[in-house]
Amino acid sequence: MGYMPVVFRERGYRFFFYSNEGTPREPAHIHVRRDLLEAKFWIAPRVELAYNDGYDARTLRELIELIEINRDLIERAWNEFFD
DSSP: OOOOOEEEEETTEEEEOOSOOTTTTOOSEEEEEETTEEEEEEOSSSOEEEEEESOOHHHHHHHHHHHHHTHHHHHHHHHHHHO
16 A cells, blocks of 8 residues: 555544555545545646545535645645655
8 A cells, every 4th residue: 555645634634645656656636534434636637536435525525625725735745755
C-alpha cells in the first residue's frame, strides 16, 4: 500500500495520498478516510469524486467543499512530495 502522507485533518477526516500512486503516476488527487470509510477525489480541473466506499451524499458534498477550500494546500503537498 505504501506510505500515506497526510496533507491535513479536519472534522475527524484524514486527507492523504499514497506514496505509490500508480505507474505511471495518476493525476493529482486526494483520499479521505474516517473510520472504515474512504473516498478518492480528483482535484483538477475541478474537484470530482473518483470513488466512494461508504460515504453518503451529504458527506460527499461536505468533503468536496473541504477539498475545494484546501485545494492549493493539497496541490502544493502533492507537487512537493512527487517532484
